[in-house]
Amino acid sequence: MNANNGVKPNDCEQLSDLLPAYALRLTTPEESAIVQELLPLCPDASADLKAYREIGEALLYSVPQMPLPPHMRERLLQRTADQPTIATSSSNRDWITIGIAAAAIIVLLISLRMVLLMMEQSASTPVTLLRAIAQERTVSFPLRPLDTDTTYQAVLICDPDATIGMVYLEDFPIGHGRYQLWLWREEERVNAGVILVDGEGDGLLVFQAPELMRNYRYATIADQDHALARGALYQPPPIYPRR
Amino acid sequence: MSDIELLRRIEQQDQQALAQLYDRYAKPVYSLTYRVLQNTVLAEEATQDTFLKVWRQAARWDARKGEFLSWLLTVARYTAIDRLRHERKQWIAHGELHDEQIAEDELPFRDGQLLRELMRRLPPEQAECIEMAFFEGFTHSQLAQQLNLPLGTVKARIRMGLQKLKTQWQNAHRQLTD
Numbered sequence: 001m002n003a004n005n006g007v008k009p010n011d012c013e014q015l016s017d018l019l020p021a022y023a024l025r026l027t028t029p030e031e032s033a034i035v036q037e038l039l040p041l042c043p044d045a046s047a048d049l050k051a052y053r054e055i056g057e058a059l060l061y062s063v064p065q066m067p068l069p070p071h072m073r074e075r076l077l078q079r080t081a082d083q084p085t086i087a088t089s090s091s092n093r094d095w096i097t098i099g100i101a102a103a104a105i106i107v108l109l110i111s112l113r114m115v116l117l118m119m120e121q122s123a124s125t126p127v128t129l130l131r132a133i134a135q136e137r138t139v140s141f142p143l144r145p146l147d148t149d150t151t152y153q154a155v156l157i158c159d160p161d162a163t164i165g166m167v168y169l170e171d172f173p174i175g176h177g178r179y180q181l182w183l184w185r186e187e188e189r190v191n192a193g194v195i196l197v198d199g200e201g202d203g204l205l206v207f208q209a210p211e212l213m214r215n216y217r218y219a220t221i222a223d224q225d226h227a228l229a230r231g232a233l234y235q236p237p238p239i240y241p242r243r
Numbered sequence: 244m245s246d247i248e249l250l251r252r253i254e255q256q257d258q259q260a261l262a263q264l265y266d267r268y269a270k271p272v273y274s275l276t277y278r279v280l281q282n283t284v285l286a287e288e289a290t291q292d293t294f295l296k297v298w299r300q301a302a303r304w305d306a307r308k309g310e311f312l313s314w315l316l317t318v319a320r321y322t323a324i325d326r327l328r329h330e331r332k333q334w335i336a337h338g339e340l341h342d343e344q345i346a347e348d349e350l351p352f353r354d355g356q357l358l359r360e361l362m363r364r365l366p367p368e369q370a371e372c373i374e375m376a377f378f379e380g381f382t383h384s385q386l387a388q389q390l391n392l393p394l395g396t397v398k399a400r401i402r403m404g405l406q407k408l409k410t411q412w413q414n415a416h417r418q419l420t421d
Contacts, residue, residue, distance in 0.1 A: 017402060020401065020402050020405030020406060020409070021383070021398065021401055021402060021405070023405075024373075024376065024377055024401075024405070026376050026382065026383060026401065028383075048409070051409050051412065051413060052405060052409060054354075054412065055358065055405065055408050055409060055412055056377070057313050057354075058354040058355050058357070058358040058412075059355075059358060059377050059378075060275060060313065060316040060317065060320060060355070061271070061316070061354060061355025061358075062355035062356070062358045062359040062362070063274045063275050063277075063278040063355070063378075064274065064278075065270055065271065065274045066270070066273055066274040066277050066286075068269055068270060068273055069273075069283060069287050072269070072273070072287050072290065072291070073262065073265055073266075073269070075287075075291065076261075076265060076290075076291045076294055076295070077258055077261070077262060079291060079295060080256075080258055080261060080295065080298050081258070150318070150321060151296045151299075151300045151303050151318060171296070171299075171300070173321070173325040173328075174325060174326075174329055177329075
């Protein structure tokens, strides 16, 4: 690989070493960030990455073909019959997701409000958010999966002038069972809470941020190792760290 | 009917369209999930889950990014690996897995066949690391732990194995086109 644009020769060698694992999505977040930074600067790297990705794709087709279990087709169709039959486009789905999430938060917030009233406390932040939802002052932000081949998605809803919000996860991998919501200001992040997902990979979290939501640039949802989804909030960052 | 037409109908919750898509692609999807999970029951569940994801989110496939089947197999792989991670804890308690004879079909996937042949030519320790990482979802550090090897050794085996595969892959394709 040749270097240009002020890139050190060692940089392209390092990239060359990382590319095989990167193509198969085996690199750490830090390694992935290095690859993404150096990729445009090393002339042969894109062609190499394409070749490695072809190998990754061919691996999908390389397994011995198996006979199908009897009646699997019928069982699948039965499961689809058990699913809701409303036709949805992707944008409609976002709104449905937001609607379900908003309904859930309203129920939660009403419960919270009742608890607060019982404790004879004054008007609280959850009430503020409830009012904001009612007055349509909340904003929803999609948190998009980092991997475009996946089907999971998330949405974060908050009032920019409040410190409370909610995040709803749909169809996330169930293997981890729990995910972390991070809110980012510049290079600093705050832990906004843990989201537990059910057997369908869906989960809901109402969170309290240390500061007004408009102060956060973006949000990420991560497992133990790295971010799975991220989205800009009020001040989109130039580069996202991958964690 | 093309894949795109079928997916448009699936978006409208047309079960017949899903059945057609299943008839077209269930075999490679099931074979891949079986490769990951090594268990017929779990492979069937992962296959069904994959098609249910299409049922629920057909619009997520973007035709500009490649073949539908490649996307479907990628979704199947993630679904199966996700299931594998979820089940590993159970397996520790319950023990053995099924060991079934795999029936070879006429493979429509020439590149897949070629790659399998090239994998056989790799040093076994390199092929093993690549297969465990790709099909079983192990990270580098998990592999190092599983194989009781230094992290650097695992990384080197994967890197060198894939570099060899790339060279052989490109040579083989060059020969095919010459």
